[in-house]
Amino acid sequence: MKQDHLGxxxxxxxxxxxxxxxxxxxxxxxxxxxxxxxxxxxxxxQSLASLPFDQLANGPEQAGILQTMVxxxxxxxxxxxxxxxxxxxxxVEVAVASLPPDAALPQEPAGxxxxxxxxxxxxxxxxxxxxxxxxxxxxxxxFVRIGYFATPPLLGLEQISFSALLxxxxxxxxxxxxxxxxxEMKPLAALGRQIQDMAxxxxxxxxxxxxNPQLDDFVQRFGQFLHAxxxxxxxxxxxxxxxxTSNRLLAYKQGKVxxxxxxxxxxxxxxxxxxxVTFANAKLEPLLGASRDQIIGQAPQKWCSNRDVxxxxxxxxxxxxxxxxxxxxxxxxxxxxxxxxELASYPLFSPxxxxxIFGTLVVFRDVTQEHLAKNAGAEFVAxxxxxxxxxxxxxxxxxxALMDVENLTDALRVEAANVIHDEVQRMASLINNLLNISKLxxxxxxxxxxxxxxxxxxxxxxESLRQGGLGKGIEFRIEVPPNxxxxxxxxxxxxxxxxxxxxxxxxxxxxxxxxxxxxEEADDQHLEIRVRDSGIxxxxxxxxRIFDKYFRVTDSAADGVTRSGHGLGLYLVKQIVELHHGxxxxxxxxxxxxxxxIRLRKQTTPFEEAIAA
Amino acid sequence: MKRxxxxxxxxxxxxxxxxxxERAGYAVRTEPDGQAALASVLAEPPDAxxxxxxxxxxxxxxxxxxxxxxxxxRLFPVMVMTSMTAREEREWVREMPGIEFLEKPLSPRxxxxxxxxxxxxxxxxxxxxxxx
Numbered sequence: 001m002k003q004d005h006l007g008x009x010x011x012x013x014x015x016x017x018x019x020x021x022x023x024x025x026x027x028x029x030x031x032x033x034x035x036x037x038x039x040x041x042x043x044x045x046q047s048l049a050s051l052p053f054d055q056l057a058n059g060p061e062q063a064g065i066l067q068t069m070v071x072x073x074x075x076x077x078x079x080x081x082x083x084x085x086x087x088x089x090x091x092v093e094v095a096v097a098s099l100p101p102d103a104a105l106p107q108e109p110a111g112x113x114x115x116x117x118x119x120x121x122x123x124x125x126x127x128x129x130x131x132x133x134x135x136x137x138x139x140x141x142x143f144v145r146i147g148y149f150a151t152p153p154l155l156g157l158e159q160i161s162f163s164a165l166l167x168x169x170x171x172x173x174x175x176x177x178x179x180x181x182x183x184e185m186k187p188l189a190a191l192g193r194q195i196q197d198m199a200x201x202x203x204x205x206x207x208x209x210x211x212n213p214q215l216d217d218f219v220q221r222f223g224q225f226l227h228a229x230x231x232x233x234x235x236x237x238x239x240x241x242x243x244x245t246s247n248r249l250l251a252y253k254q255g256k257v258x259x260x261x262x263x264x265x266x267x268x269x270x271x272x273x274x275x276x277v278t279f280a281n282a283k284l285e286p287l288l289g290a291s292r293d294q295i296i297g298q299a300p301q302k303w304c305s306n307r308d309v310x311x312x313x314x315x316x317x318x319x320x321x322x323x324x325x326x327x328x329x330x331x332x333x334x335x336x337x338x339x340x341x342e343l344a345s346y347p348l349f350s351p352x353x354x355x356x357i358f359g360t361l362v363v364f365r366d367v368t369q370e371h372l373a374k375n376a377g378a379e380f381v382a383x384x385x386x387x388x389x390x391x392x393x394x395x396x397x398x399x400x401a402l403m404d405v406e407n408l409t410d411a412l413r414v415e416a417a418n419v420i421h422d423e424v425q426r427m428a429s430l431i432n433n434l435l436n437i438s439k440l441x442x443x444x445x446x447x448x449x450x451x452x453x454x455x456x457x458x459x460x461x462x463e464s465l466r467q468g469g470l471g472k473g474i475e476f477r478i479e480v481p482p483n484x485x486x487x488x489x490x491x492x493x494x495x496x497x498x499x500x501x502x503x504x505x506x507x508x509x510x511x512x513x514x515x516x517x518x519x520e521e522a523d524d525q526h527l528e529i530r531v532r533d534s535g536i537x538x539x540x541x542x543x544x545r546i547f548d549k550y551f552r553v554t555d556s557a558a559d560g561v562t563r564s565g566h567g568l569g570l571y572l573v574k575q576i577v578e579l580h581h582g583x584x585x586x587x588x589x590x591x592x593x594x595x596x597x598i599r600l601r602k603q604t605t606p607f608e609e610a611i612a613a
Numbered sequence: 614m615k616r617x618x619x620x621x622x623x624x625x626x627x628x629x630x631x632x633x634x635e636r637a638g639y640a641v642r643t644e645p646d647g648q649a650a651l652a653s654v655l656a657e658p659p660d661a662x663x664x665x666x667x668x669x670x671x672x673x674x675x676x677x678x679x680x681x682x683x684x685x686x687r688l689f690p691v692m693v694m695t696s697m698t699a700r701e702e703r704e705w706v707r708e709m710p711g712i713e714f715l716e717k718p719l720s721p722r723x724x725x726x727x728x729x730x731x732x733x734x735x736x737x738x739x740x741x742x743x744x745x
Contacts, residue, residue, distance in 0.1 A: 265677040386667060387697075389696060389717060389718065390623055392717075392718050393623070393626055393718045393719055394623060394626050394629070395718075396718035396719065396720065397625075397626060397629040397630065397633075397718070397719055397720070398625070398629050399723065400633075400720055400721055400722060401629050401632065401633060402699050404633075404722075407636055412632070415628075416629075419629075421626045422625070424626065448665075548714075582678075586725050
């Protein structure tokens with residue numbers, strides 16, 4: 001319907017255009033006709049006026065000149081030709097198309113030549129009349145009046161055809177344009193329908209053009225389309241933001257997980273079902289002796305130089321973990337320092353389908369230290385039991401000797417008693433150390449610091465140890481200034497530390513050697529206690545480890561005398577010193593002797609406190 | 614008089630064993646470690662040797678290895694003092710011929726009985742006798 005309206009309008013517009021063209025043509029023809037009439041009229045009037053009156057007015061039979069001249073004109077607009085007397089009486093008349101209207105003639109010479117408009121007495125058509133004077137012997141004898149129709153009688157055929165020729169293409173072009181336009185509009189309309197189909201539930205358009213229903217339709221649909229697009233873009237943008245956020249969150253989470261995996265104390269390796277490594281953390285590098293770049297994305301055969309490790313890893317090829325269960329093994333790895341590594345593999349079950357294994361997680365744990373500790377622990381137990389059994393052995397034998405009353409002499413009884421006493425002391429010392437250490441390690445040993453006169457404590461310990469060390473050919477010296485300050489110490493604990501150091505100094509000494517206990521104020525804040533011996537010394541390579549639990553120097557000393565420690569004494573000393581917020585250090589020279597130095601914080605005396613207050 | 618060699622780094626132990634064995638009529642000499650014992654054996658083989666295992670310089674095992682190589686035809690018996698718990702020591706001891714165990718803690722009277730039995734002196738079983 002809308003298209004039909006448009007077509008009708010187009011046709012009307014075409015007709016209007018044709019009418020306009022025709023009107024323009026008529027107007028132009030009229031104008032040109034008037035110009036032509038004017039030129040003809042003026043020319044004819046002047047030529048007739050220049051003729052002598054007699055030649056013009058020679059009777060009706062001689063009216064031929066006027067007639068001839070008028071005929072020469074051959075103008076279709078010619079209305080009439082007249083020769084009149086000055087009073088207006090008609091002398092000669094050549095009427096072609098119209099009767100000449102009556103009209104007065106000018107009397108003044110200035111108005112003799114002139115032009116005026118008249119109406120035809122027959123049909124009232126407009127007539128342009130030219131008039132001029134006709135002279136005889138220098139006197140006015142009459143006037144010639146030439147009349148022309150102001151409008152051409154009818155448009156000539158040629159003019160009609162010319163107009164038609166002009167109108168026809170216009171008329172033909174208009175529908176052409178119309179159909180072309182319709183053709184152009186078709187896809188738009190189709191587009192509009194398409195958009196409507198695409199987004200049928202859309203809101204009202206954003207703009208309306210009531211003048212053009214088709215375009216309006218299009219605009220409406222286009223508006224809907226834009227609206228839908230905008231909504232979609234907004235949705236997409238929101239989705240994009242969500243996805244970017246979730247991507248970042250994922251990346252962050254992944255980074256966090258990787259950081260966790262990298263900071264694990266264990267080496268972590270993830271292999272897919274074809275045994276290609278997909279993840280390896282940094283801790284693996286020192287364990288395997290290969291960099292992560294070498295490991296990731298490669299099969300173990302490419303980078304694994306250890307046969308046992310390789311054998312363990314390739315077992316998981318194809319089916320994750322053999323039988324889908326956790327497997328574990330321990331391998332020794334060579335290197336700068338031989339290591340013991342525990343390998344444990346865990347099948348990675350697919351989160352969707354637990355029956356499906358998509359890879360294997362292999363955890364490498366360095367158990368070298370554990371092994372050392374285990375070995376050290378086993379060694380320690382063996383050693384302690386030997387240490388405990390040795391005095392028992394002696395005790396059993398000597399007590400049996402005491403039972404043999406028949407052969408018991410006084411000398412033997414005294415000897416047996418002494419031996420039994422010594423051995424009991426030895427066992428008690430060992431057991432005390434063991435108990436103290438176990439208390440220290442379980443935290444059951446509470447330190448009870450008191451303000452202690454260090455000099456007294458040192459002298460006390462020194463004396464008791466000197467008694468025990470008598471008869472070994474060792475010289476004992478104590479160098480403690482009388483004005484040595486106070487220290488906050490747990491007396492009983494600290495005595496254990498001192499006794500351990502002093503008994504070591506005796507044990508690891510040589511006949512004719514010396515044990516010195518010295519103390520001094522190192523500075524305003526600190527006291528230093530030194531236990532020095534002139535014994536066998538500690539080899540440099542062991543000095544670092546002598547305070548370690550269970551550590552013993554197992555090498556035979558140069559003098560061949562066995563001095564078996566139980567690996568607890570110095571460990572206990574260090575623990576005790578540190579409980580007192582002190583430090584312990586050692587200097588030693590094999591064959592010359594050893595010096596242990598304990599550094600403690602000094603306590604201000606009550607007297608000094610009073611002064612300071 | 615049978616000559617017994619006691620090898621032990623614990624002077625208290627070798628002292629009481631020496632006293633007991635001497636009273637049972639044996640000639641006893643003692644050495645504090647494997648190396649001294651080896652020298653002593655090579656210089657003058659005893660009729661029986663009693664040795665500890667954990668000793669400085671040359672321990673009991675090393676001493677037995679050396680003896681085995683140096684004196685493959687060794688005729689005198691060796692008694693090794695060890696405890697029930699030291700299984701790995703029993704292994705190597707079992708591999709060598711002519712070695713017996715002595716259970717720790719050691720009873721000197723039982724040692725005398727073992728030696729007497731070994732040397733065919735029935736009269737000393739269960740007790741300590743004077744010179745034979």
